[in-house]
Amino acid sequence: MTTTKIASCLLCEASCGILVSDESGQISKVRGDSEDVMSRGFVCPKVIGMKDLYEDPDRLRKPLVRTSSGAFRETSYEEAERLAAEGLKRIRDEHGPNALAVYQGNPTAHNLGLLSLGQVVLRNLGTQNLYSASSADQVPQMLAAELMFGNPFLIPVPDLDRTNFLLVLGANPVVSNGSLMTAPDMKRRLLAIKERGGKVVVVDPRRSETAELASEHIFLRPASDPYLLLGLLHVLLIEQGLERPAEVWRGFEQLKELVRACSLARASEETGIPVETIRRLASEFNAAERAAAYGRVGMCHQRSGTLAAWLLTALNVVSGNLDREGGAMFTTPAVEVTKLAAILGLKGHGRFKSRVRGLAEVSGELPIATLADEIETAGEGQVRALLTVAGNPVLSAPNGPRLDRALATLDFMVCVDSYVNETTRHASVILPAVSPLERSHYDIAINAFAVRNVAKYVPAPIPSSGKQDWELLLRLGLGLRLPKQGAGGTVASWLYRLGSQLGPEGLLDVLLRLGPHGVRGRGLTLAELRKHPHGLDLGALEPRLPGILETKDKQAQLAPREFLREAYRVLAQRRAQPGDSLLLIGRRHLRSNNSWMHNSQALVKGPPRCTLLMHPTDASERGLLSGTVVEVRSRVGAVQVPLELSDEVMRGVVSLPHGFGHSRPGTRMKVAEAHAGVSLNDLTDDQELDELSGNAAFSGIPVSVTQFATVARPLGESAPAHA
Ligand SMILES: Nc1nc2c(c(=O)[nH]1)N[C@H]1C(S)=C(S)[C@@H](COP(=O)(O)OP(=O)(O)OC[C@H]3O[C@@H](n4cnc5c(=O)[nH]c(N)nc54)[C@H](O)[C@@H]3O)O[C@H]1N2
Numbered sequence: 198m199t200t201t202k203i204a205s206c207l208l209c210e211a212s213c214g215i216l217v218s219d220e221s222g223q224i225s226k227v228r229g230d231s232e233d234v235m236s237r238g239f240v241c242p243k244v245i246g247m248k249d250l251y252e253d254p255d256r257l258r259k260p261l262v263r264t265s266s267g268a269f270r271e272t273s274y275e276e277a278e279r280l281a282a283e284g285l286k287r288i289r290d291e292h293g294p295n296a297l298a299v300y301q302g303n304p305t306a307h308n309l310g311l312l313s314l315g316q317v318v319l320r321n322l323g324t325q326n327l328y329s330a331s332s333a334d335q336v337p338q339m340l341a342a343e344l345m346f347g348n349p350f351l352i353p354v355p356d357l358d359r360t361n362f363l364l365v366l367g368a369n370p371v372v373s374n375g376s377l378m379t380a381p382d383m384k385r386r387l388l389a390i391k392e393r394g395g396k397v398v399v400v401d402p403r404r405s406e407t408a409e410l411a412s413e414h415i416f417l418r419p420a421s422d423p424y425l426l427l428g429l430l431h432v433l434l435i436e437q438g439l440e441r442p443a444e445v446w447r448g449f450e451q452l453k454e455l456v457r458a459c460s461l462a463r464a465s466e467e468t469g470i471p472v473e474t475i476r477r478l479a480s481e482f483n484a485a486e487r488a489a490a491y492g493r494v495g496m497c498h499q500r501s502g503t504l505a506a507w508l509l510t511a512l513n514v515v516s517g518n519l520d521r522e523g524g525a526m527f528t529t530p531a532v533e534v535t536k537l538a539a540i541l542g543l544k545g546h547g548r549f550k551s552r553v554r555g556l557a558e559v560s561g562e563l564p565i566a567t568l569a570d571e572i573e574t575a576g577e578g579q580v581r582a583l584l585t586v587a588g589n590p591v592l593s594a595p596n597g598p599r600l601d602r603a604l605a606t607l608d609f610m611v612c613v614d615s616y617v618n619e620t621t622r623h624a625s626v627i628l629p630a631v632s633p634l635e636r637s638h639y640d641i642a643i644n645a646f647a648v649r650n651v652a653k654y655v656p657a658p659i660p661s662s663g664k665q666d667w668e669l670l671l672r673l674g675l676g677l678r679l680p681k682q683g684a685g686g687t688v689a690s691w692l693y694r695l696g697s698q699l700g701p702e703g704l705l706d707v708l709l710r711l712g713p714h715g716v717r718g719r720g721l722t723l724a725e726l727r728k729h730p731h732g733l734d735l736g737a738l739e740p741r742l743p744g745i746l747e748t749k750d751k752q753a754q755l756a757p758r759e760f761l762r763e764a765y766r767v768l769a770q771r772r773a774q775p776g777d778s779l780l781l782i783g784r785r786h787l788r789s790n791n792s793w794m795h796n797s798q799a800l801v802k803g804p805p806r807c808t809l810l811m812h813p814t815d816a817s818e819r820g821l822l823s824g825t826v827v828e829v830r831s832r833v834g835a836v837q838v839p840l841e842l843s844d845e846v847m848r849g850v851v852s853l854p855h856g857f858g859h860s861r862p863g864t865r866m867k868v869a870e871a872h873a874g875v876s877l878n879d880l881t882d883d884q885e886l887d888e889l890s891g892n893a894a895f896s897g898i899p900v901s902v903t904q905f906a907t908v909a910r911p912l913g914e915s916a917p918a919h920a
């Protein structure tokens with residue numbers, strides 16, 4: 198008998214609606230749901246991962262504990278949970294709360310239980326050592342939102358379906374399927390801009406898949422985005438003398454003064470973009486009836502990532518495109534993440550600093566780039582135990598090998614994850630996470646960044662035999678005698694008690710009722726939402742200023758003082774001459790997702806993807822041939838990888854995908870190990886940070902590239918049997 202269940206694909210931010218068919222207990226098919234309120238039947242090739250993850254024989258079904266011989270042994274949930282809680286509690290009792298660190302990975306963002314109860318537990322641990330993938334990702338955008346609008350989650354989203362000009366800086370939505378811009382079927386939506394007479398302009402050191410379909414692609418030197426933005430603002434404010442925007446904006450004169458200090462010649466010199474191109478781009482952007490500038494990880498992964506995120510929003514403001522139809526807008530999500538953030542202590546920055554490097558927290562978290570320092574450096578508050586949830590920092594953090602070595606020295610480590618991977622292989626206890634098909638779902642985070650206001654709840658399409666992440670964390674919390682008064686204060690501990698009574702669904706119901714579409718709006722509840730299994734459309738984005746501002750004076754800040762100070766400091770420096778170095782950037786692939794979807798045969802097949810892309814002229818200058826193995830060396834390490842020549846990267850730039858490097862001993866992912874590749878983060882530098890937010894500055898790492906071997910066989914790939 199076949200039954201078909203409505204669900205959501207939880208593999209990326211697009212959150213496409215899917216239909217899961219089950220034939221006598223076996224998943225027979227996963228396909229797009231044509232009635233889904235947002236995706237209307239669209240799915241990408243990665244969707245097969247939902248089935249493959251469920252069926253993957255390497256996925257952990259039982260908890261693992263490490264025995265005295267060093268090997269893992271399967272055990273019951275009861276024993277694993279007890280050992281995990283005891284181990285963490287012992288460290289906390291002996292060395293204080295800061296001796297226990299937490300790292301949360303990216304899939305947390307797609308997990309109802311982890312985003313509701315999970316956060317409540319983790320924010321109640323009372324440790325300052327909270328880390329997450331955010332500081333390898335979007336924390337510059339959060340800090341810019343915090344200082345401009347008063348809440349880290351007030352990040353404007355391009356009104357993609359109504360804009361006539363989309364300027365894309367450091368994002369590749371055709372491959373990533375959109376990020377902080379949730380909109381399934383990105384290709385169609387981008388092409389639609391061109392079809393309605395508009396323009397898509399992509400600024401990227403690589404002619405990406407998005408650049409290929411754009412109206413125009415402009416190469417820029419890695420990590421020079423703030424200069425391009427200063428240049429664009431210089432054209433608008435100084436050359437064209439644009440007027441002060443609406444009353445709600447403070448700091449217009451200060452912004453103007455700043456951009457005056459950056460001449461177009463300087464902007465051009467830093468970015469490698471001709472002055473005339475900067476001038477034309479500024480004019481076209483400003484002249485467009487509705488325009489939105491959008492930036493993502495390529496914009497954030499740089500030493501001035503926060504400056505770039507701020508100036509990008511400033512460009513939207515001064516051109517009159519912020520908070521208006523077709524521009525960059527704020528959402529009205531059914532669960533108000535801004536309020537949740539406030540309750541959990543996520544509002545604020547610089548309230549405490551990291552022990553070793555003195556790096557400031559943002560939203561209650563410290564930069565992942567400094568976790569290894571905190572583990573390695575002895576003294577009061579040294580990190581001795583780590584809890585990881587849905588993350589693989591050995592592959593995702595800058596200078597992964599150093600963190601890898603540091604993890605091996607921990608007294609105790611608990612991981613909540615589905616695999617024994619490069620990180621969890623160090624665990625004392627692994628608590629298995631069920632596959633995405635075994636979880637109910639509501640997108641607390643993603644809906645807050647969607648190009649339409651939508652809400653959708655789905656029960657788990659496949660009944661689970663394992664425990665949910667949130668249950669595991671709640672049990673750990675109980676073992677640690679929580680709630681104590683955590684970073685979020687008494688409200689967070691109250692929420693802990695409430696949440697543990699209600700569970701994620703109960704908490705979700707409360708949050709929906711308290712949200713803008715709840716008692717204050719159309720009376721949305723979870724019961725009501727359940728009646729719309731394909732999701733509920735809550736309307737297009739609407740202007741929301743000044744009502745949503747959370748700054749002290751209820752005004753929006755166009756030129757926050759901290760940002761100005763940093764911008765002048767940066768302007769006073771000159772670009773270091775790279776000498777013979779090439780600048781390394783990353784890339785993503787449609788059939789891959791960070792480090793953890795390389796264990797699906799269907800998704801890894803095809804030519805090897807972990808190659809170094811280099812411009813043919815740079816290669817011939819170094820006497821390097823396509824298909825041979827080169828050694829790439831940075832300050833922190835070296836890898837050997839096959840070379841692929843292409844003029845899609847600009848001269849002086851090389852690109853390696855992130856998320857590979859599956860050849861470390863002790864992992865249990867057979868398919869991934871056979872397609873190991875090398876880790877980009879064996880080369881990236883834990884000392885290279887965005888000054889303001891502490892975000893990892895992955896983009897533009899200086900490297901040298903030399904011949905390693907003339908054999909074409911990619912290292913890290915299995916040798917052919919006859920070789
Ligand atoms: N050089 C470079 N480095 C980068 C990036 C880059 O572009 N360049 N990108 C950065 C970005 S944007 C990000 S977000 C990070 C990602 O970095 P991480 O979040 O640290 O790593 P992922 O590879 O996403 O690994 C996710 C882990 O979660 C597990 N998992 C999946 N679903 C669940 C679940 O529901 N519950 C639990 N408990 N576990 C689950 C998987 O098995 C996997 O081990 O990497 C960053 N690192």
Ligand SMILES: Nc1nc2c(c(=O)[nH]1)N[C@H]1C(S)=C(S)[C@@H](COP(=O)(O)OP(=O)(O)OC[C@H]3O[C@@H](n4cnc5c(=O)[nH]c(N)nc54)[C@H](O)[C@@H]3O)O[C@H]1N2
Pocket residue numbers: 209210303334366367368369370372373374375376400401402403405417418419420421422493494495496499782783784785786787788789790791896897
């Ligand atoms: N298929 C797939 N989808 C994914 C993921 C995945 O791994 N695979 N990861 C998910 C995650 S965690 C995230 S955060 C999102 C990220 O979503 P995006 O930000 O759209 O992801 P990327 O493909 O990394 O795009 C970054 C772009 O920035 C460019 N770039 C690099 N350096 C610079 C620079 O200095 N300046 C400028 N202007 N551009 C630069 C790169 O060449 C690249 O094209 O994608 C999500 N979706």
Ligand code: SF4
Pocket residue numbers: 206207208209210211212213239240241242243244374381
């Ligand atoms: S774009 Fe692909 S991976 Fe992302 S949610 Fe949709 S089907 Fe899943």
Ligand SMILES: [Mo]
Pocket residue numbers: 303330334
């Ligand atoms: Mo990310």
